[in-house]
Amino acid sequence: MALFATCLTDTFFPSTARAVVRLLERLGCSVDFPLEQTCCGQMHFNTGYRDHARPLARKYTDVFMGYDHVVAPSGSCAGMVREVHPTLGTSPPRTFELAEFLVDVLGVTDVGAWFPHRVTYHPTCHSLRMLGVGDKPLALLRAVKGLDLVELPDATHCCGFGGTFAVKNAETSTAMLADKMRCVLDTGAEVLSAGDNSCLMHIGGGLSRLRTGVRPVHLAEILASTEEDPWRATP
Amino acid sequence: MARNPVTWLGSPTFPKAARVALNDTQLRQNLRKATGTIRGRRAAAVAEMDDWEQLRVAGEQVKDDVLARLDTLLVQLEESVTARGGTVHWARDAEEANRIVLDLCRAENATEVVKVKSMATAEIGLNEALEAGGVHAVETDLAELIVQLGDDRPSHILVPAIHRNRAEIREIFQRRMGVEVSDEPADLAEAARTYLREKFLTTKVAISGANFAVADSGSIVVLESEGNGRMCLTLPDTLITVMGIEKLVPTWQDLEVFLQLLPRSSTAERMNPYTSVWTGVTPGDGPQRFHLVLIDNGRTATLQDSVGRQALRCIRCSACLNVCPVYERTGGQSYGSVYPGPIGAILTPQLVGDMHDPQAASLPFASSLCGACFEVCPVRIDIPSVLTHLRAEVVEAKGRTAESVAMAAAAWVFGSASRYEKAQKAGALARFLARDGRITSLPWPGSKWTSSRDVPAPPAQSFRAWWKENRCQK
Ligand code: SF4
Numbered sequence: 195m196a197l198f199a200t201c202l203t204d205t206f207f208p209s210t211a212r213a214v215v216r217l218l219e220r221l222g223c224s225v226d227f228p229l230e231q232t233c234c235g236q237m238h239f240n241t242g243y244r245d246h247a248r249p250l251a252r253k254y255t256d257v258f259m260g261y262d263h264v265v266a267p268s269g270s271c272a273g274m275v276r277e278v279h280p281t282l283g284t285s286p287p288r289t290f291e292l293a294e295f296l297v298d299v300l301g302v303t304d305v306g307a308w309f310p311h312r313v314t315y316h317p318t319c320h321s322l323r324m325l326g327v328g329d330k331p332l333a334l335l336r337a338v339k340g341l342d343l344v345e346l347p348d349a350t351h352c353c354g355f356g357g358t359f360a361v362k363n364a365e366t367s368t369a370m371l372a373d374k375m376r377c378v379l380d381t382g383a384e385v386l387s388a389g390d391n392s393c394l395m396h397i398g399g400g401l402s403r404l405r406t407g408v409r410p411v412h413l414a415e416i417l418a419s420t421e422e423d424p425w426r427a428t429p
Numbered sequence: 430m431a432r433n434p435v436t437w438l439g440s441p442t443f444p445k446a447a448r449v450a451l452n453d454t455q456l457r458q459n460l461r462k463a464t465g466t467i468r469g470r471r472a473a474a475v476a477e478m479d480d481w482e483q484l485r486v487a488g489e490q491v492k493d494d495v496l497a498r499l500d501t502l503l504v505q506l507e508e509s510v511t512a513r514g515g516t517v518h519w520a521r522d523a524e525e526a527n528r529i530v531l532d533l534c535r536a537e538n539a540t541e542v543v544k545v546k547s548m549a550t551a552e553i554g555l556n557e558a559l560e561a562g563g564v565h566a567v568e569t570d571l572a573e574l575i576v577q578l579g580d581d582r583p584s585h586i587l588v589p590a591i592h593r594n595r596a597e598i599r600e601i602f603q604r605r606m607g608v609e610v611s612d613e614p615a616d617l618a619e620a621a622r623t624y625l626r627e628k629f630l631t632t633k634v635a636i637s638g639a640n641f642a643v644a645d646s647g648s649i650v651v652l653e654s655e656g657n658g659r660m661c662l663t664l665p666d667t668l669i670t671v672m673g674i675e676k677l678v679p680t681w682q683d684l685e686v687f688l689q690l691l692p693r694s695s696t697a698e699r700m701n702p703y704t705s706v707w708t709g710v711t712p713g714d715g716p717q718r719f720h721l722v723l724i725d726n727g728r729t730a731t732l733q734d735s736v737g738r739q740a741l742r743c744i745r746c747s748a749c750l751n752v753c754p755v756y757e758r759t760g761g762q763s764y765g766s767v768y769p770g771p772i773g774a775i776l777t778p779q780l781v782g783d784m785h786d787p788q789a790a791s792l793p794f795a796s797s798l799c800g801a802c803f804e805v806c807p808v809r810i811d812i813p814s815v816l817t818h819l820r821a822e823v824v825e826a827k828g829r830t831a832e833s834v835a836m837a838a839a840a841w842v843f844g845s846a847s848r849y850e851k852a853q854k855a856g857a858l859a860r861f862l863a864r865d866g867r868i869t870s871l872p873w874p875g876s877k878w879t880s881s882r883d884v885p886a887p888p889a890q891s892f893r894a895w896w897k898e899n900r901c902q903k
Contacts, residue, residue: 199892201843205853206885208892227896233843238836240798242820246840253844323800352754356797361877363795366447368881369457369758370797399882402867 269321440765509647513709547638
């Protein structure tokens with residue numbers, strides 16, 4: 195199988211991609227990272243630059259063609275590949291969001307993780323509605339030893355990221371973010387988890403600006419954490 | 430030709446209009462309360478049905494069939510309406526439709542008409558056109574009346590005064606009706622009832638919209654909750670119905686699907702309180718003259734677009750508005766059109782038909798693409814897909830901009846792994862902007878992000894660099 199790190203995770207959140215590798219190898223997978231990969235083209239497509247997205251979709255197919263499975267630590271990018279690439283004229287290789295891959299393909303919910311923190315989980319819009327990931331991430335989190343999972347109020351509401359929406363309609367995006375942060379803070383959680391670094395970057399950017407002390411942590415990093423090799427905040 | 434009144438003259442672009450709305454705390458509170466309540470009720474009403482998904486698919490199919498055979502079905506409708514004693518008028522645009530209705534009112538010597546709430550007449554700006562021609566139109570739907578008396582604009586498809594709370598409504602009624610009322614809903618409703626009763630009994634002409642028109646029988650259907658519509662549809666001598674050409678269903682039996690989909694989606698009711706159906710004229714019973722005005726106003730053009738045309742499936746239930754996180758914060762008036770929210774963001778620019786219009790062109794971007802609208806739409810309009818489709822049209826219409834240059838550059842970088850890697854390394858220099866692992870201020874356009882959000886400092890080593898160092902045997 196191959197890892198599609200996504201451009202955002204590769205560049206800004208390498209610890210997430212390293213966690214995916216650690217986790218999947220622990221579960222017996224042999225993980226490859228084809229170095230020719232770049233970006234799935236979502237930013238271009240969603241902003242109206244379809245002609246720029248098309249070659250990126252083609253590139254994605256070329257790079258990952260030979261693999262049985264492709265796993266991405268992003269519901270949004272997996273959704274782009276699975277739902278949108280076919281409309282751009284490519285037939286993408288079998289691509290999964292991480293939680294889907296673990297539960298549906300590997301058939302595990304208890305990945306042997308240990309994460310002794312109070313955590314709340316935000317189901318990102320594209321995981322929820324484009325991919326229909328459902329409760330799989332929650333099932334995975336519930337099986338994590340030591341983890342205190344608290345329910346996020348209005349969990350299914352969008353955090354207001356929406357790619358370039360966050361700058362084109364910055365004020366509206368911020369208003370949505372404010373409500374999401376209020377819900378996160380209401381839970382008293384120390385960690386906010388999600389399956390998409392893009393949304394985490396948005397909510398986390400707000401949480402950090404206000405010095406709330408709540409830390410965004412990608413689901414992969416929680417699942418990769420064990421008693422022998424526990425998660426540590428990267429500086 | 431006059432500007433198509435689908436959008437309100439002088440409306441600013443969405444981001445500008447939204448900025449004003451976002452600062453209105455009363456509006457934010459009113460909207461949050463109202464949409465929150467109806468969201469919950471709709472979800473419960475829909476959960477009662479175990480065949481909801483099949484119904485949605487059926488609704489989608491009937492409407493797609495209608496759009497595919499619209500020309501022949503419209504001719505069939507005209508024939509069946511005429512056969513039952515009605516008269517059919519065709520209007521290409523708003524101006525033509527308004528003139529037809531004004532002429533019909535004048536033929537009856539009417540100076541005042543009663544109206545059932547109607548999106549189509551709001552779309553063409555009928556009230557204003559009638560007023561200019563010396564005919565005063567009285568809205569009889571409670572929420573519509575509140576908007577009319579408040580010299581305000583509607584902010585919701587179903588509940589045009591959703592942005593107002595009880596105290597504000599009381600103030601409007603006292604000022605315009607000259608009565609003393611409390612802000613109790615029952616009192617407010619009673620005041621409106623007294624005000625309207627006189628109008629119903631003295632007015633000879635009524636104007637309605639239509640939720641559905643049945644092609645094979647020529648029947649027109651209006652769904653409403655208050656019974657005021659029922660009064661307009663039965664008491665006056667002359668009834669003028671104005672409807673968009675897409676509001677058709679082929680047969681009487683097709684209504685079955687929509688009479689289940691619409692009430693649960695819009696008001697979370699199992700069944701609609703008042704469903705009125707009329708077919709032509711019946712001697713001695715109800716209005717004795719019936720006119721049906723069919724308006725195009727950008728619809729035929731919309732029909733040409735294979736992706737965008739699905740917006741014409743819309744049955745105006747407003748479910749998409751009630752779940753939209755953008756609508757909930759900005760309210761309907763920010764969209765600058767009678768069609769706000771997600772459906773407005775895709776329908777309005779298509780009806781306007783000009784992607785060079787900055788206001789219309791800003792609407793497809795007024796969404797985070799979260800997909801909540803698609804999830805609830807009873808006729809399965811894939812609103813997010815239409816949004817990205819229309820964004821592409823806007824980008825094309827705009828041509829070369831700072832954004833398009835930046836996007837082309839980004840695409841070029843992403844086009845090759847080695848270019849991408851070099852860009853990553855250059856980008857990592859942004860670490861110098863960071864303090865304590867975060868960047869709090871970026872130059873424009875990044876400043877739009879950092880106005881409210883930090884950016885994580887890019888790490889010194891990207892994942893691919895780590896992989897090369899640790900996993901690639903050289
Ligand atoms: S687009 Fe769908 S959900 Fe929105 S008003 Fe129309 S029918 Fe209802």
